[in-house]
Amino acid sequence: MFESAELGHKISKEIYDRDVPKLREDLLNVQYDLAEKKRFPVIIVVGGVDGAGKSETVNLLNEWMDPRHIHTHAFPEPSDEERERPYMWRFWRALPPRGRIGILFGAWHTTPIVDRVLGRTKAAQLDQSIEEIIRFEKMLTDEGALILKFWFHLSKQQQKKRLKALEKDPKTRWRVTDTDWERFKSYDRFRKVSEYFIRQTSTSEAPWIVVEGLDHRYRSLTVGKLLLEAMRERLDEKPVERLPDKTPPMLPHIDDKDVLTALDLGKPLKKEKYAKDLETWQGRLNLLTRHPKFKDMSVILVFEGQDAAGKGGAIRRVTQALDARTYQGIPIAAPTEEERAQPYLWRFWRQLPRKGRFTIFDRSWYGRVLVERVEGFCSESDWMRAYSEINDFERQLLSNHSVLVKFWLQISKEEQLKRFKEREKTAFKRFKITEEDWRNRNKWDQYHLAVCDMVDRTSTAIAPWTLVGANDKYGARIKILKTIVNRIEAAL
Amino acid sequence: MFESAELGHKISKEIYDRDVPKLREDLLNVQYDLAEKKRFPVIIVVGGVDGAGKSETVNLLNEWMDPRHIHTHAFPEPSDEERERPYMWRFWRALPPRGRIGILFGAWHTTPIVDRVLGRTKAAQLDQSIEEIIRFEKMLTDEGALILKFWFHLSKQQQKKRLKALEKDPKTRWRVTDTDWERFKSYDRFRKVSEYFIRQTSTSEAPWIVVEGLDHRYRSLTVGKLLLEAMRERLDEKPVERLPDKTPPMLPHIDDKDVLTALDLGKPLKKEKYAKDLETWQGRLNLLTRHPKFKDMSVILVFEGQDAAGKGGAIRRVTQALDARTYQGIPIAAPTEEERAQPYLWRFWRQLPRKGRFTIFDRSWYGRVLVERVEGFCSESDWMRAYSEINDFERQLLSNHSVLVKFWLQISKEEQLKRFKEREKTAFKRFKITEEDWRNRNKWDQYHLAVCDMVDRTSTAIAPWTLVGANDKYGARIKILKTIVNRIEAAL
Numbered sequence: 001m002f003e004s005a006e007l008g009h010k011i012s013k014e015i016y017d018r019d020v021p022k023l024r025e026d027l028l029n030v031q032y033d034l035a036e037k038k039r040f041p042v043i044i045v046v047g048g049v050d051g052a053g054k055s056e057t058v059n060l061l062n063e064w065m066d067p068r069h070i071h072t073h074a075f076p077e078p079s080d081e082e083r084e085r086p087y088m089w090r091f092w093r094a095l096p097p098r099g100r101i102g103i104l105f106g107a108w109h110t111t112p113i114v115d116r117v118l119g120r121t122k123a124a125q126l127d128q129s130i131e132e133i134i135r136f137e138k139m140l141t142d143e144g145a146l147i148l149k150f151w152f153h154l155s156k157q158q159q160k161k162r163l164k165a166l167e168k169d170p171k172t173r174w175r176v177t178d179t180d181w182e183r184f185k186s187y188d189r190f191r192k193v194s195e196y197f198i199r200q201t202s203t204s205e206a207p208w209i210v211v212e213g214l215d216h217r218y219r220s221l222t223v224g225k226l227l228l229e230a231m232r233e234r235l236d237e238k239p240v241e242r243l244p245d246k247t248p249p250m251l252p253h254i255d256d257k258d259v260l261t262a263l264d265l266g267k268p269l270k271k272e273k274y275a276k277d278l279e280t281w282q283g284r285l286n287l288l289t290r291h292p293k294f295k296d297m298s299v300i301l302v303f304e305g306q307d308a309a310g311k312g313g314a315i316r317r318v319t320q321a322l323d324a325r326t327y328q329g330i331p332i333a334a335p336t337e338e339e340r341a342q343p344y345l346w347r348f349w350r351q352l353p354r355k356g357r358f359t360i361f362d363r364s365w366y367g368r369v370l371v372e373r374v375e376g377f378c379s380e381s382d383w384m385r386a387y388s389e390i391n392d393f394e395r396q397l398l399s400n401h402s403v404l405v406k407f408w409l410q411i412s413k414e415e416q417l418k419r420f421k422e423r424e425k426t427a428f429k430r431f432k433i434t435e436e437d438w439r440n441r442n443k444w445d446q447y448h449l450a451v452c453d454m455v456d457r458t459s460t461a462i463a464p465w466t467l468v469g470a471n472d473k474y475g476a477r478i479k480i481l482k483t484i485v486n487r488i489e490a491a492l
Numbered sequence: 493m494f495e496s497a498e499l500g501h502k503i504s505k506e507i508y509d510r511d512v513p514k515l516r517e518d519l520l521n522v523q524y525d526l527a528e529k530k531r532f533p534v535i536i537v538v539g540g541v542d543g544a545g546k547s548e549t550v551n552l553l554n555e556w557m558d559p560r561h562i563h564t565h566a567f568p569e570p571s572d573e574e575r576e577r578p579y580m581w582r583f584w585r586a587l588p589p590r591g592r593i594g595i596l597f598g599a600w601h602t603t604p605i606v607d608r609v610l611g612r613t614k615a616a617q618l619d620q621s622i623e624e625i626i627r628f629e630k631m632l633t634d635e636g637a638l639i640l641k642f643w644f645h646l647s648k649q650q651q652k653k654r655l656k657a658l659e660k661d662p663k664t665r666w667r668v669t670d671t672d673w674e675r676f677k678s679y680d681r682f683r684k685v686s687e688y689f690i691r692q693t694s695t696s697e698a699p700w701i702v703v704e705g706l707d708h709r710y711r712s713l714t715v716g717k718l719l720l721e722a723m724r725e726r727l728d729e730k731p732v733e734r735l736p737d738k739t740p741p742m743l744p745h746i747d748d749k750d751v752l753t754a755l756d757l758g759k760p761l762k763k764e765k766y767a768k769d770l771e772t773w774q775g776r777l778n779l780l781t782r783h784p785k786f787k788d789m790s791v792i793l794v795f796e797g798q799d800a801a802g803k804g805g806a807i808r809r810v811t812q813a814l815d816a817r818t819y820q821g822i823p824i825a826a827p828t829e830e831e832r833a834q835p836y837l838w839r840f841w842r843q844l845p846r847k848g849r850f851t852i853f854d855r856s857w858y859g860r861v862l863v864e865r866v867e868g869f870c871s872e873s874d875w876m877r878a879y880s881e882i883n884d885f886e887r888q889l890l891s892n893h894s895v896l897v898k899f900w901l902q903i904s905k906e907e908q909l910k911r912f913k914e915r916e917k918t919a920f921k922r923f924k925i926t927e928e929d930w931r932n933r934n935k936w937d938q939y940h941l942a943v944c945d946m947v948d949r950t951s952t953a954i955a956p957w958t959l960v961g962a963n964d965k966y967g968a969r970i971k972i973l974k975t976i977v978n979r980i981e982a983a984l
Binding site: 001003004007008009010011122124125127128130131134141146147148192195196199202203204205206207209210211218221222225226229230233237240245246247248249250251252254255257258259262381384385387388391452455456457459460461465 | 493495496499500501502503614616617619620622623626633638639640684687688691694695696697698699701702703710713714717718721722725729732737738739740741742743744746747749750751754873876877879880883944947948949951952953957
């Protein structure tokens with residue numbers, strides 16, 4: 001892996017001075033082309049050995065190109081904001097939108113490697129991180145991102161020489177710290193772990209590019225030329241109309257039984273009983289949020305359901321039990337321009353709660369496999385891969401001591417018609433019913449299938465769906481509150 | 493994951509009898525269409541709960557379709573042949589060629605799940621298996637395979653009832669063994685582990701399809717219809733001319749230093765010294781093969797190099813030291829028809845040595861990233877993904893106590909010309925030089941780049957390349973023998 005990067009590559013000053021002006025011009029052109037076409041983001045990951053020119057290269061790229069279109073992020077010790085979210089949250093925050101270049105200086109690879117070098121983790125844990133990183137990067141490239149992962153390398157001798165040279169020069173002495181020398185002592189172990197990591201995470205879509213870091217002219221020209229070529233190639237690529245569908249079909253529905261038809265849509269609950277139950281469960285929920293351990297967890301609630309199934313009303317019965325400072329309600333409608341320029345999960349990552357808080361999603365990431373599937377807003381392979389992407393996402397949420405409760409509210413077709421008509425009659429409810437609701441209703445059967453497939457593929461032991469028969473609003477609300485209380489209690 | 497498969501699906505006899513004749517006819521048609529077009533293999537993986545109809549379904553498919561075009565494999569306890577090879581070897585053997593259907597009854601998923609259920613492995617080991625399986629299945633789908641993974645499910649109550657019913661009926665009593673009841677005791681644990689496994693290995697290209705196994709008519713119709721639809725869809729799919737290239741470019745060569753130019757091509761070794769060294773190292777190699785521990789390892793040698801670099805001569809100097817019963821030499825030329833109908837690594841898997849044996853490859857799987865790349869025999873994304881596929885392959889070899897030694901023999905362009913001309917002059921060497929050799933020589937620079945990229949991406953800590961300057965044949969042969977001896981010694 002490191003053979004080519006230990007040869008002592010060198011570029012003379014003459015060649016460098018000759019090549020750089022043209023390279024900078026080309027890089028600027030390709031950068032503006034990218035910004036104009038907005039077809040994909042460029043994610044530059046910078047890693048490698050200390051003293052191999054990582055930081056200099058980051059600065060140089062900002063100098064060579066228009067820094068207004070470059071987002072540069074370094075990742076020192078995580079902030080408290082970051083520590084309260086899943087590990088990948090800080091990287092999601094840093095993703096560049098389509099049309100921009102993001103430079104991630106020490107990205108998601110750093111902690112798994114360093115932890116393993118320092119013996120904080122076992123080999124198997126490193127493998128788990130590797131698997132997660134591969135899945136994450138695959139999601140990014142499937143979403144269209146161009147990922148360039150540069151690994152700046154020095155041999156042990158080279159690193160020693162380089163650290164000494166930096167120390168000797170008064171202008172660069174500040175660059176070398178005791179930590180650097182401390183880390184130099186573990187060079188062999190660092191090399192071994194990174195070699196393994198690089199090998200395992202070099203996929204064809206996102207391979208590591210190992211660059212010898214000794215000679216700054218060689219290093220800079222190599223990175224510049226590769227970046228140019230990669231962007232040019234991708235920009236010139238004619239988009240293929242339709243990718244071949246490599247996904248097998250879903251389970252056929254050959255009888256009339258499925259998770260929705262099997263659901264009891266709810267017997268009426270008497271108003272008095274409802275009022276009493278509501279008080280009980282809201283009280284218990286409120287009490288739980290004041291439990292001393294509650295400040296170490298966060299709660300994410302997902303509400304999905306047909307139009308007029310009563311999501312809004314159910315959510316209000318939940319929030320009534322909460323201190324307004326502890327929750328945030330997120331209604332999901334069409335994505336904003338900023339959100340459309342990112343992978344579809346981005347808009348949900350940005351809304352994840354801190355510890356001790358609730359986030360309540362009124363519709364959610366499941367739009368990908370519901371409305372986007374049914375309406376054809378994304379391709380079949382896009383929504384097919386979403387099932388496992390969503391499972392990955394939710395696993396990350398749960399590994400961060402979050403409680404995730406997912407509700408599907410189901411009403412009968414007749415009940416929906418009744419509610420639609422009521423809404424049209426009542427002046428203060430009229431805003432709730434639109435042309436779109438009627439159009440969706442015409443696709444009832446398609447949504448029905450999509451919901452069944454969604455439950456089949458994303459109701460997991462760690463993040464099960466709770467299907468709620470919602471023909472009776474009272475009963476549905478009580479069931480929802482009860483479920484939330486039970487899930488939080490189990491997690492405390 | 494199992495919600496839909498615990499609803500008590502049922503198909504009446506009337507509907508079944510009405511639908512089956514047409515389904516069988518359609519299945520036969522699609523099967524012949526597949527056999528004729530030979531575009532892809534169909535791999536049906538059968539897994540699930542005991543008593544859920546796995547075996548019955550396998551029989552039924554063979555009954556419904558033309559069994560001559562179906563390869564059915566079960567995987568009981570591995571044979572000694574199989575135990576001496578890497579875990580995946582038996583499954584590679586069972587892969588159906590393009591145009592055929594292969595039914596794998598209990599495939600690569602069984603051991604990881606069962607071992608975890610019985611507590612023989614830790615959670616992290618299961619994760620490692622999962623990662624390997626995902627990479628393996630991705631390779632298969634990238635190579636064009638249609639993979640259908642059926643998981644036959646029963647709820648705990650259903651399984652109990654089913655086992656009892658089978659036991660009661662004299663015709664089926666033999667199906668239920670003590671092991672089945674023993675395993676029933678771990679139902680909950682089995683369910684938990686499989687749920688996790690199914691979730692993690694359900695990718696968009698190869699998701700698990702969970703089928704309720706209770707009602708044999710429901711189960712059979714579901715599998716038949718899904719199989720039909722999946723094959724029809726894939727056969728009707730118009731092949732896309734050219735897939736978008738999602739691979740970033742390789743490291744640019746911006747100076748004249750690379751692993752090949754940096755290589756010392758060899759100073760002449762005197763004939764007498766050579767004869768003495770040869771005897772020494774051949775002797776040591778022979779001795780090693782008689783070491784008591786040698787019978788627990790296998791040795792795989794890979795020889796690559798330019799035309800006329802001396803691979804054949806070097807290989808002969810190795811085999812001279814070996815008992816003819818302990819090695820097999822595999823010259824790799826164009827693949828046979830049978831081999832072309834399989835993933836490109838298949839032809840190498842079939843040649844893996846048993847314990848205590850050598851396999852010597854004269855050219856190898858690296859053809860994918862050398863000749864196939866340079867000549868355009870496969871697409872860029874095909875050879876780009878080959879680097880990690882090859883690394884995966886070699887990791888499996890090594891995890892099986894194999895010693896893998898990879899040689900690249902490098903001669904200068906002038907030396908090659910000299911050797912070509914000599915071959916043309918000498919009658920008994922003339923068979924060694926063909927038009928193709930001259931054509932390859934014209935692509936010297938392209939091969940040069942391909943070799944550098946190959947070393948960069950596949951010379952790993954566990955499976956390094958040994959680059960051999962081969963202008964001097966004597967020196968090259970001694971270096972090769974020495975390397976083999978050292979590597980075997982280190983492994984013993």
